[in-house]
Amino acid sequence: MTSSPTHAPPAPPQRPVLREPAFLRLWSGTTASGLATWALPFVLGLAVLQRDLSATGLGLVLAARTGGFLLAVAVGGVLADRHSRRAVVLWSGLAAAAAAPLLAAGLGRSTALMAAAAVLAGAGQGACRPAFQALTAETVDPDRRQQANAAMTFSVRVSALLGPSLATMLAAFFDSSALLLGIGALWLIAALAPGRGAPRDSVETPQRASLLGEFMEGVREARRHPWFLAGLAALTAVIATGYSATGVALPLISRDRYDTGVVLAAATTAYTLGALGGALLIARWRPRSQGWAALAGLAAYGFAPLALMLPVHPAVVVAAYAVAGVGIELFNVPWFTATQREVAPDKLARVSSLDFLLSYGLAPVGLAVIAPAIGAFGTGPVLAVCAATCFLAPLAAGTVRTARHFSRGTGEAAVS
Structure with a gap:
């Protein structure tokens, strides 16, 4: 007499990643960075309308931010593999936050100062991108990473939709300098909100290659x-x-x-x-x-x-x-x-x-x-x-x- 086949009990449903405190903190940080990234061009555009910045100055500042991003994104990837991804997110977010008061100080006074601050802002934005990507893999187990990445990209799209709208709405109550400081506050949230990911095997070596080599x-x-x-x-x-x-x-x-x-x-x-x-x-x-x-x-x-x-x-x-x-x-x-x-x-x-x-x-x-x-x-x-x-x-x-x-x-x- 053969025994009847046994069936394994169904796997319990996976808990949504947004209910996990560690991922929620990471998601909050990426959302704040997205809002800050999308809001900045619109705030600078409002400054042009208020005659605090010329159209030429706007182009220079945005180009400087792009340059800072491109320079830092490669370096940020190396540093995030060399050191703690959480630390790279922290310092890149703090750099972008520090750029905000410099942008506000240069508004209407010094386009050169604003351009230099924009390089710093772009560098912070560029360095955090690969670190956030790697930190997601450390924070979320493999079975739920697609769900986590969908939540991340959802926040990016919501930021693209709401960032400019919020900047325009707040412009009715605050001037461009205050809005720039608000962008700095968002970068502080991006820097401080995420927690540490899962421990990694040490990648320290007695003698490292150069940044280019790595x-x-x-x-x-x-x-x-x-x-x-x-x-x-x-x-x-x-x-x-x-x-x-x-x-x-x-x-x-x-x-x-x-x-x-x-x-x-x-x-x-x-x-x-x-x-x-x-x-x-x-x-x-x-x-x-x-x-x-x-x-x-x-x-x-x-x-x-x-x-x-x-x-x-x-x-x-x-x-x-x-x-x-x-x-x-x-x-x-x-x-x-x-x-x-x-x-x-x-x-x-x-x-x-x-x-x-x-x-x-x-x-x-x-x-x-x-x-x-x-x-x-x-x-x-x-x-x-x-x-x-x-x-x-x-x-x-x-x-x-x-x-x-x-x-x-x-x-x-x-x-x-």
Whole structure:
């Protein structure tokens, strides 16, 4: 007589990560940094309207912040792998917080002081990005990292939506200097709120390589993962073309074709709302071929320049941007989760810094090129190239052998 099969009891439902105090503190810090990051350009724009800053000065200060970000993001990745990720978040947040009163002091007095402070602010922002990414992997167990990354990217999109709105609303009660100090307070929260992650094996060595040498170790680690290199190349291409179309062509199309700024406002809002919806969806969805699904989401950005290229109803443009927003988060969350899972823990921050350095660091190049290209070749051909790039770059990345699951492993292990 054979015994009846026994069945293991169902696994208890996972506790939502936002109910975990350690992750909630980390999430609060990243949300505060996101609000501060998105609010600063709008506060400086308000300063231009109040004649405390010239338009030329605004461009110089924002360029200085971008320069500080690019310089610090690579260094921050090395330091976050070399030392405590929590310490890097602390000191980078404090640096950005210290820049706020310097910006306020230079407002209306010294553009040079504001530019120097903006470099410091950008450096703090850049250094904390890879540290936050690595600290998430230390704080959250592997089974819940996709949920955690979805919560993180949700806060980024909410910050993008609320940061400028809150800055504009508060401008009715406070001047630009006070708002800049408020941004500094947000950076203090970002610096102080996160707790320590799980203990790591010591990475101290008697004799270290230079900062460049250690960064190159991160590059070599990235090269061990063909899916990462292919995905990063696709992401960089999409941001440099699709994002540039949003930044340059969308305002022109809204003005010249539709004779209103409503299309611009509606499309950018639809993109953010779509991204929020995408983050909620991917928090629970586990596609079997997660890499291919993520790259398909990235390719959806191509609908944005495609809609701008065609003589369609404004609602189609708005819908295309909503689809692009959903798609970008269907890519982002599995991308971050796979990076945290697959990359060697002691090199995770450096690989993350390479990600930010190339994908977002090259975006200004696309913005600088697309306007002259439109002037030389016309809006239609340039948008056609942007749309084709957005569709084809992820498709090409998907042909890489390890791209299907964003993993060097195969089969079910890559899906678990």
